[in-house]
Amino acid sequence: MDSRMPRLLIALSAVIVAFIIITQLVSASRTAGRTASDPGSGDWPMWGGTPDRNMVSGAKNLPSTWDVAKKTNVKWVASLGSQSYGNPVVAGGTVFLGTNNEGLRDPKQGGDRGVVMAFDEKTGEFLWQLTHEKLSAGRVNDWPFQGVASSPAVEGDRLYYVSNRAELVCADTKGFRDDENDGPITDEKFKGKFDGDIVWKFDMVEEVGSHPHNLANSSPVIYGDLILISTSNGQDESHVNIPSPKAPSMVAVNKKTGKLVWEVNNVFDKILHGQWSSAAVGKLGGVEQVVIGEGDGWVRGYEVATGKKLWEFDTNPKDSVWPKTRNEIIATPVLFDNKVYIANGQDPEHGEGVGHLYCIDATKRGDLTKDGLVWHFDKIRRSISTGALHDGLLYYPDFSGFLHCIDAKTGKELWQHDLFAAIWGSPLVADGKVYLGDEDGDVVILQAGKEKKLIAEVNMGSSVYSSPVPANGALFIMNRNQIFALAVSAGSPAQSKAGGSRQ
Ligand SMILES: [Ca+2]
Numbered sequence: 001m002d003s004r005m006p007r008l009l010i011a012l013s014a015v016i017v018a019f020i021i022i023t024q025l026v027s028a029s030r031t032a033g034r035t036a037s038d039p040g041s042g043d044w045p046m047w048g049g050t051p052d053r054n055m056v057s058g059a060k061n062l063p064s065t066w067d068v069a070k071k072t073n074v075k076w077v078a079s080l081g082s083q084s085y086g087n088p089v090v091a092g093g094t095v096f097l098g099t100n101n102e103g104l105r106d107p108k109q110g111g112d113r114g115v116v117m118a119f120d121e122k123t124g125e126f127l128w129q130l131t132h133e134k135l136s137a138g139r140v141n142d143w144p145f146q147g148v149a150s151s152p153a154v155e156g157d158r159l160y161y162v163s164n165r166a167e168l169v170c171a172d173t174k175g176f177r178d179d180e181n182d183g184p185i186t187d188e189k190f191k192g193k194f195d196g197d198i199v200w201k202f203d204m205v206e207e208v209g210s211h212p213h214n215l216a217n218s219s220p221v222i223y224g225d226l227i228l229i230s231t232s233n234g235q236d237e238s239h240v241n242i243p244s245p246k247a248p249s250m251v252a253v254n255k256k257t258g259k260l261v262w263e264v265n266n267v268f269d270k271i272l273h274g275q276w277s278s279a280a281v282g283k284l285g286g287v288e289q290v291v292i293g294e295g296d297g298w299v300r301g302y303e304v305a306t307g308k309k310l311w312e313f314d315t316n317p318k319d320s321v322w323p324k325t326r327n328e329i330i331a332t333p334v335l336f337d338n339k340v341y342i343a344n345g346q347d348p349e350h351g352e353g354v355g356h357l358y359c360i361d362a363t364k365r366g367d368l369t370k371d372g373l374v375w376h377f378d379k380i381r382r383s384i385s386t387g388a389l390h391d392g393l394l395y396y397p398d399f400s401g402f403l404h405c406i407d408a409k410t411g412k413e414l415w416q417h418d419l420f421a422a423i424w425g426s427p428l429v430a431d432g433k434v435y436l437g438d439e440d441g442d443v444v445i446l447q448a449g450k451e452k453k454l455i456a457e458v459n460m461g462s463s464v465y466s467s468p469v470p471a472n473g474a475l476f477i478m479n480r481n482q483i484f485a486l487a488v489s490a491g492s493p494a495q496s497k498a499g500g501s502r503q
């Protein structure tokens, strides 16, 4: 044997070992990066950023404070309707959101309507809108002046949202600005430069018999060719009858054709009130699942491709009684590391009350109320918010105004912060900070971590019912009637150093 061989082998092994170490380091850094659940493109194209709905972003250099009156760290402001619940998303250089028609951008489209608006991400220039007349039944199906409450999902040049008329709408992200009318729908009444271009609609009232209670609000999530949405099917005005118990709680619609692929219903006449939870999608226990809170207060996991039920979990103690102690689910489930994190609560109109927050092991099957319980946190009040899980800490607010920081493994609370006002929105964890808005219009900025540290509190001028959204170095925050794009201006004294370094 050549005497050089062992030395060559040793050298080669060293190279291989170095390669393995480097690969592991790269892989470790990627794993660390994955704790941020935004898509990594800089955009935030759907409610929660990604299908797992975890409100966490790897964005850097976001402002630690700002001043909307002095315009410090304010890139632009745009005016909306008088009530805005359709949380903004950002994709392909455009910001999309849902509001009502009280901003009256086009006098030819007057009256009470639900509206989706598109703005230029860099300048805030108004690009186009789609307006939807109210359902004729009125408040039972389509509450006055609530507008579009769905947060759109964007993929490529297509935008998907649920209108106030309980239609899943597929629209062209460019509207009519590209001088093309995309079909099959080409008979839009308004086809001007500032009008939206509808591609197809799936009407949940006509197609699956949904009777939306008060407002259809679902924020779509996309999986392959499927769009998954809640139908918002619920009670009638008497709060006793369920007019459409056979209508599904959730449907999957083909994103290209707008045709129904599957539907599920496990609630029938057990709907407590309405169905306003949106779905989350992720691989849990090796299976691609769609998870959603349903009208009987149970959260369920389904095989996303087929709608086959995999597991279910009752979020209410068995001795609880609606509406005093038994709750519905308005929050969106957060999927993380084979587990589901979700709290229950009630319609904000019902006020405050006891709540429950759970961590569920979604690798198991069947009734997981006992078998799948990882932990139960009962020091939370009713909540309609979705959580944010980062670095082993779950940030979860309640409607009574408390933000809880909880050890995601054990369910033990590390700290809480009182915002002194109702919280409708959800926290965002990004750039080492936690951002959260409240009904008084305050946004608190806290340091992310095991120790509580308040960095700043900024008033936005009117109630913040939405959730802060990060995209491409800016933060987008909507109050009742405006959207603000916030970004650190060079040399700005308002950029606090207290944001600290990111782990
Ligand atoms: Ca078009």
Ligand SMILES: [Ca+2]
Binding pocket: 181, 182, 183, 184, 185, 186, 187, 188, 197, 198, 199
């Ligand atoms: Ca069209």
